[in-house]
Amino acid sequence: MKKIINTPEKYVEEAMEGIVAAYGDKVEFLNGDFRVIVSKNCRQVGKVGIVTAGGFGHLPVFLGYVGEGMVDACAVGNVFASPAYTKMEAAIRAVDGGAGVLCIYGNYGGDKMNFEQAIEDCEMDDITCKSVVVCDDIVSSPKNEWRKRRGVAGIVYVYKCAGAAAQQMYSLEDVSHIAEKAMKNVHTIGIALSPCIVPEVGETTFQIADDEMEIGMGIHGEKGIEISKMMSADEISEVLMEKLLTDVELQKGDEVSVMINGLGATPLEEQMIVFRRVAEILKGKGVSIFMPHIGEFATSMEMAGLSITLFKLDQQLKELLRFPANTPFYTNVNK
Amino acid sequence: MKKIINTPEKYVEEAMEGIVAAYGDKVEFLNGDFRVIVSKNCRQVGKVGIVTAGGFGHLPVFLGYVGEGMVDACAVGNVFASPAYTKMEAAIRAVDGGAGVLCIYGNYGGDKMNFEQAIEDCEMDDITCKSVVVCDDIVSSPKNEWRKRRGVAGIVYVYKCAGAAAQQMYSLEDVSHIAEKAMKNVHTIGIALSPCIVPEVGETTFQIADDEMEIGMGIHGEKGIEISKMMSADEISEVLMEKLLTDVELQKGDEVSVMINGLGATPLEEQMIVFRRVAEILKGKGVSIFMPHIGEFATSMEMAGLSITLFKLDQQLKELLRFPANTPFYTNVNK
Structure with missing residues (x-):
């Protein structure tokens, strides 16, 4: 195995530390936890928060788009594995500025299950959440069952459009409508x-x-x-x-x-x-x-x-x- | 050979065509010749022109830095091979806005020989040229013979600083002084x-x-x-x-x-x-x-x-x- 790493166990944590060491002007760990990375000033009153999450090993996806005009927070799993729902929940709570939170993620079983749990918990505390599940990989299911398709690189365009709308203080309804439209496109x-x-x-x-x-x-x-x-x-x-x-x-x-x-x-x-x-x-x-x-x-x-x-x-x-x-x-x- | 190419003979040309197809708002071929890529508005009266050149196969180096605030033109060779001096000459002539041209390139025999020839020809037509030869690879020669070192990734920083100085209308003497300082650093x-x-x-x-x-x-x-x-x-x-x-x-x-x-x-x-x-x-x-x-x-x-x-x-x-x-x-x- 010819990889420039230290130990497999530290792979995710050390790469995350490198990212925050390099881009500390833009992003930071939430309460020192490398499993949740947030944009500087990730919570803005009246701004819809954009949250994502997913397994590691796909850089720049997912966490690399946390920053101004795109995503506000990302929960980070192990390599090719969904993060725990508690990390997604922490991400949602961190970015909620009262205007609600849009969760954008790829269509994978683990991510979906965990986001649903996280959203349920947050909604009990009156944080309004919506989700857009990205399913752009056309070979993974036929067209008439496109909602079953996996999410791949197209998610970047969904982040970009939703993030730009949120940055301009659109409502949660409008941001999620835009994200859904981008996702379908x-x-x-x-x-x-x-x-x-x-x-x-x-x-x-x-x-x-x-x-x-x-x-x-x-x-x-x-x-x-x-x-x-x-x-x-x-x-x-x-x-x-x-x-x-x-x-x-x-x-x-x-x-x-x-x-x-x-x-x-x-x-x-x-x-x-x-x-x-x-x-x-x-x-x-x-x-x-x-x-x-x-x-x-x-x-x-x-x-x-x-x-x-x-x-x-x-x-x-x-x-x-x-x-x-x-x-x-x-x-x-x-x- | 598992490469996503058509034929080896068309490798450079087709990749160059892809670049101009993608970024035609920023760059274009000089007179339709894929061997010389120039920034849009590459010739500006009173602005020092920045020219580079080198072999292909190192993207983004060299030609990827042609654009606003960095390099004005780049002559492109075959894979790992210097372009002909006539292409460098065309690049220099294309960017000369009367304030002179700074040539920044890596320390390789072919590039050096060809740039020297190109500069000699241009100077006969009263285009003032200066050169900064980048030699940042510390293992390729000992420190007391650092001018013999090869040029590698450090050239990007030299482009960046020289390009920013030229964009601010510094004189040729000042731009080349800055490029030389950056190169030594x-x-x-x-x-x-x-x-x-x-x-x-x-x-x-x-x-x-x-x-x-x-x-x-x-x-x-x-x-x-x-x-x-x-x-x-x-x-x-x-x-x-x-x-x-x-x-x-x-x-x-x-x-x-x-x-x-x-x-x-x-x-x-x-x-x-x-x-x-x-x-x-x-x-x-x-x-x-x-x-x-x-x-x-x-x-x-x-x-x-x-x-x-x-x-x-x-x-x-x-x-x-x-x-x-x-x-x-x-x-x-x-x-």
Whole structure:
């Protein structure tokens, strides 16, 4: 296991300490607990709080988006494991400024169960909570059962739009309506080329042959829909886009933001080659691209591969996407 | 060779096309030539132009820093190979706004030879040029011959400070003085855990055993100073910092920016664990950290490993580092 770590047991805690040591001007632990990271001034009277949570090992997701204009607090689990509901509860209580709290999280059993428990407890103390569960991974369930899909990189767009709305003091109802709309407009599909190693396990999560790739694999190594021989960048782009465009209804004149998300070990150069072909395909359909996002947004440690997310935009979502944000891993300058 | 590319021959061109397709609001090709990328409005009357150049395969270095507040133009070579001097010359001519041009590049034979030729040609047409050659890799030559050292990730800090000075309309003499000061204040050392593959070659640039790492390896796979058994994150941090602190004179009360630079395949989580220990070591010496940079700044495609750069600051360099910048791969919001 070739990882730059100390011990598997300290992996999450030490990485979290590094983040707070680096970005202490933006974020801090809640009461010294590395399991809950909050934005500086995370509780603002009259502002809707935005909370998220999830397992570790996906940086920048989830906690990396805690900061100005995005998420106010994040509960952090172990690698690929949901945090305890008590941590989510602490996060919700920490950001409640009287206007209610929106919980945005990916559609995984543990996170869902724990958030529901946390919300129930908070509501007993009259904190109004709403939830938006992100389920953007199109291969993980058919379209007619899309609420069963897993949440992957598209969550970043949901944070961005909800965070911008909350920052502008929209009501809880409006912020959650926007988050729900953004969530319904994100669709993602990925491929994996190589596995990752969970530190506490010490061996690769799955095997994949030297000349093969897996289409539709989840960010925890969940089985995809097809193992195929390695394809060229253009072929990969075409195969993934074909599946996305079957799911997303796009028409001439539509605008989308495209996210090319490296899973950890895939070079930026390769992501750019994929973006090039994706842009050509969209141009061919008369669809224009607004504020593309290319880089690492939701990873699986050292997994190689990438995902493509299409985020269908309207005027409101465009303005929210453009709104300034300043977090340790996401900076947007509105020009 | 498990790369998401089309053909090795088209690797650079297609990645460059992807970059311009994505960030066409910030950068463009010079006269349609993918070998020279320029910032929008790269020529401003009275502003010193900043030009760089280098081989491909190190994204975001070099061309990713072309944009507002950093670099005005970059000539782009093949993978790990210097561009032709004619491309550097075109870049210099494109950005000359009458106040002269500063060329900032890493200390490699090809880049140096070609920049010297390009500058000679431009000066015949009365474009005043100056050069700052970055040589921050401390293991590549002893301290008393530091001008022979290779240039690595520290160049990003030199771009940042010189670019901020140029943006504020400092004279060529002042901008190059600042760049030279920044260059003398950056010191870098790296480790490699796994090799990369140059697409046109199709096989790994070197071998490294499964339980080993190489200290001091260059970003093109240049031989390091020591092959050792894999160490823990804290041990790696301590070994690298010990070597850096022998070379850099730091005293209690000094301020530095620290860059933890992933070489391509090393997860952010691991970079954070290293930063944590580096911050502890500096704190122990009474040295404070200003604006740390953690992520991928100068890579070798899919190489695993990282480098640590210390950038010793004074008041002027701090202000220049804080100055806003907005390039495809580097955004700074001055707060």
